[in-house]
Amino acid sequence: MADTLAAAYDARLAAGEIRPDPAQKRGLEALVRLEADLAQAQPSSRLKALFRKPESQRGVYLAGPVGRGKSMLMDLFFETAPAEKKRRTHFHVFMGEIHRLIDAWRKGDAAARKARFGQAKGDDPIPPVADVVADQARLLCFDEFQVTDIADAMILGRLFEALFARGVTLVATSNRLPDELYKDGINRQLFLPFIDLLKSKVEVVEIAGPHDYRLDRLRAAGTWFSPNDPDNQRSFDRLWTEMLGGEEETGGELEVLGRRVTLPRAAGGMVRASFASLCSVALGPNDYLALAERFHTVFLEDVPKLTPSRREEARRFVLLIDALYEGRTRLIVLAEAEPQTLYPQGDGAFEFERTASRLQEMRSADWLADR
Structure with missing residues (x-):
């Protein structure tokens, strides 16, 4: 035996x-x-x-x-x-x-x-x-x-x-x-x-061999899916399932300054969350830093095109991407548009150009390999 x-x-x-x-x-x-x-x-x-x-x-x-x-x-x-x-x-x-x-x-x-x-x-x-x-x-x-x-x-x-x-x-x-x-x-x-x-x-x-098997999947599928149509939704779902590799979504929690942030769709070092759950609620830099520390891979879905009336959500999105960028986190996104057209005008639109640049870098092969 x-x-x-x-x-x-x-x-x-x-x-x-x-x-x-x-x-x-x-x-x-x-x-x-x-x-x-x-x-x-x-x-x-x-x-x-x-x-x-x-x-x-x-x-x-x-x-x-x-x-x-x-x-x-x-x-x-x-x-x-x-x-x-x-x-x-x-x-x-x-x-x-x-x-x-x-x-x-x-x-x-x-x-x-x-x-x-x-x-x-x-x-x-x-x-x-x-x-x-x-x-x-x-x-x-x-x-x-x-x-x-x-x-x-x-x-x-x-x-x-x-x-x-x-x-x-x-x-x-x-x-x-x-x-x-x-x-x-x-x-x-x-x-x-x-x-x-x-x-x-x-x-x-x-076990630190040179080959990253999850990276193969990300390179083959890509990490930015737009527009948010049925075809890209299916591709995004398929990649999430492949990356899980049969693991169960057990969910996760972050404890930040005495508060708990619940993330229902998590498995090990991976988490799947919607734009609304992370950027349309009262979360801040400490929450996003804790997220980047806890998870090595983030699947972010339903990212909308942002208008001037949604400047607070745009601001939180900038903070989220900054935290994931500094944490060298792998990011897979399902969005309505490409990074450079997500927030074309409104308060902070000029500063958002840096976020768009970071999003482009985070989808590159070098970024994925580095993480």
Whole structure:
């Protein structure tokens, strides 16, 4: 059974679905090793499983740029992994659940705690929360592992120490190496013990090959779709589906200065949003900067031709594009017109020329490759 993952990968190679990639092979080898470790750790009988304390295996942390096949490898591993209880999700979704569990423990009375957690005593929410998570899954596979929120950073060390102690094994993909997590974050020194713990519990493998497979799709399809007619709408939808690669839209949230910005159509590091949802509501620079930090690819649809009466929306659009530009974010747009004719006259129309220039640059092959 320990060679199931390798066989699944070879089958994809033979079918032409993927092509040989030395960087991916290193990640594959690490996951094949973990597959064997998990198989060996399985109790030989149900009776032994009742009395044997589960042990955490040395997991795998796949780090590297966008589009190198990290998620594909993890998904293949997850499908074949010999673990009875396993879960694959995006890291930000998982952390949202953790915060809700912590809140439920702190606010619940004894009866509510007993119903939710099977226990009621104590002031520390981490042990009962870890019990719930470990009971649901002994193998956790996280896509898009990243830490930007101080609330996440301050609980990760104790949470994962508790999870590892309960026999949970971790597999994760990330655009950042462990030492780069929560970089420049507030009180980062308090986060460093978690980094040390993480590196002691996973094998870190860099998948940083020269080929970006998502970039191939963007180059082939283009990133600016106008006018906003049925043909371009279908092309925009098709590209979004291809870029998802079968992933589910789990949605996302940004927390900005105590406020929450909800983004229903998000999956990992990609988000799809309308012009109205980002520029026709009271959002500002901090919101757009948080968006650029959280997502590497933004699909922006239904961008209208702007008139002088919509100068506030034009101003917000300028701020949005500035944030995405500075964040080196990939931008795919469905619009009524080309960038240079989106806002031809009105307050700020002269300044909008710089935005149009940036939009042209952001659709270029060099920009896409650089990101």
